[in-house]
Amino acid sequence: MPLNxxxxxxxxxxxxxxxxxxxxxxxxxxxxxLGISCCAIEMMAFAGPRYDVARFGAEVFRFxxxxxxxxxxxxxxxxxxxxxxxxxxxxxxDPKYVIAMGVCTVSGGIYRxxxxxxxxxxxxxxxxxxxxCPPRPDSLLKGLMMIQENxxxxxxxxxxxxxxxxxxxxxxxxxxxxxxxxKQTDSRTSRIYMN
Amino acid sequence: xxxxxxxxxxxxxxxxxxxxxxGDEAALVSRNDILEVASRxxxxxxxxxxxxxxxxxxxxxxxxxxxxxxxxxxxxxxxIFLKVRCDERDAHVPSLVSVWTGANWHEREAYDxxxxxxxxxxDMRRMYLPDDFEYYPLRKDFPLMGVPGSLPLxxxxxxxxxxxxxxRGE
Numbered sequence: 017m018p019l020n021x022x023x024x025x026x027x028x029x030x031x032x033x034x035x036x037x038x039x040x041x042x043x044x045x046x047x048x049x050l051g052i053s054c055c056a057i058e059m060m061a062f063a064g065p066r067y068d069v070a071r072f073g074a075e076v077f078r079f080x081x082x083x084x085x086x087x088x089x090x091x092x093x094x095x096x097x098x099x100x101x102x103x104x105x106x107x108x109x110d111p112k113y114v115i116a117m118g119v120c121t122v123s124g125g126i127y128r129x130x131x132x133x134x135x136x137x138x139x140x141x142x143x144x145x146x147x148x149c150p151p152r153p154d155s156l157l158k159g160l161m162m163i164q165e166n167x168x169x170x171x172x173x174x175x176x177x178x179x180x181x182x183x184x185x186x187x188x189x190x191x192x193x194x195x196x197x198x199k200q201t202d203s204r205t206s207r208i209y210m211n
Numbered sequence: 212x213x214x215x216x217x218x219x220x221x222x223x224x225x226x227x228x229x230x231x232x233x234g235d236e237a238a239l240v241s242r243n244d245i246l247e248v249a250s251r252x253x254x255x256x257x258x259x260x261x262x263x264x265x266x267x268x269x270x271x272x273x274x275x276x277x278x279x280x281x282x283x284x285x286x287x288x289x290x291i292f293l294k295v296r297c298d299e300r301d302a303h304v305p306s307l308v309s310v311w312t313g314a315n316w317h318e319r320e321a322y323d324x325x326x327x328x329x330x331x332x333x334d335m336r337r338m339y340l341p342d343d344f345e346y347y348p349l350r351k352d353f354p355l356m357g358v359p360g361s362l363p364l365x366x367x368x369x370x371x372x373x374x375x376x377x378x379r380g381e
Contacts, residue, residue: 095362096341102365130348130357131340139364 042167043073048084052091055118055150059090062153081107092120237292258282264317266325275299306332324349
């Protein structure tokens with residue numbers, strides 16, 4: 017029976033509490049934008065009207081980490097900045113997710129020098145890597161949908177833990193999940209890796 | 212147009228040596244004379260702005276480091292260069308902040324990258340790198356990937372050591 021009919025005839029529906037909690041969590045992700053360099057422009061396009069992240073319920077960008085549950089690290093992280101990034105991560109309430117956006121964040125990218133951290137997974141648990149220089153906004157949207165899928169499969173109550181206290185099981189190595197929607201003529205290939 | 216001969220004619224006691232930088236007027240001045248030369252350039256010849264102060268590692272036994280000041284006269288639209296050198300063991304030169312206040316951050320940057328300190332600078336701290344960093348990265352003997360362990364990262368208990376390139380010594 018469709019949901020509307022069920023509500024009108026019976027006045028209630030039955031569901032697992034896990035599903036209800038996860039439904040609410042995944043459709044109201046509040047991102048904390050950490051636009052450190054040029055990837056931030058693509059992140060803004062991801063939030064803007066053309067790509068419109070509001071379709072996925074994540075349009076409420078919070079500039080306070082205490083109100084956010086998804087950290088988007090968009091840009092080159094230097095060793096001096098790493099302390100700040102970690103501090104912002106630590107201030108976010110659980111459950112929290114981290115997207116490493118762009119190759120500089122993922123692996124240092126073209127900046128193979130003394131001052132740039134060669135991958136933020138050295139000091140942060142990263143949930144999703146969105147690769148590209150910069151990645152296209154639709155790649156980041158796909159990444160957000162994969163985070164939502166991850167939340168959907170979470171079982172906070174069934175695992176007997178505090179609600180949201182669970183973290184996705186990290187895989188041993190990063191596996192390429194999808195080929196990016198980059199056009200053939202576009203040299204900026206985007207790929208997404210799930211940790 | 213100003214040439215360093217004008218300065219020499221007006222002040223015969225000053226010692227400096229003209230150098231070729233590909234067209235513009237430039238002179239190498241000793242550490243003792245640079246403050247005098249700088250203030251005369253500003254007050255008598257109208258070089259009212261220091262556009263930049265650059266460090267340079269010449270990798271030579273004597274006078275290893277060179278600081279180049281890029282000066283500009285906004286009335287005649289002329290640009291000249293003023294150079295001063297110092298040894299590695301005695302790496303300090305007089306600061307020109309007392310003449311041009313704008314030299315402050317440029318000199319701090321040169322100190323940050325080359326370790327040449329500026330005497331009389333009001334705020335001789337590092338510019339870009341963390342305050343507790345012990346090295347000077349634009350020196351020629353500094354390795355590109357840095358010195359392992361010299362820049363600590365925040366603690367992360369799940370960090371994968373395979374990705375820790377800085378401490379793996381690559």
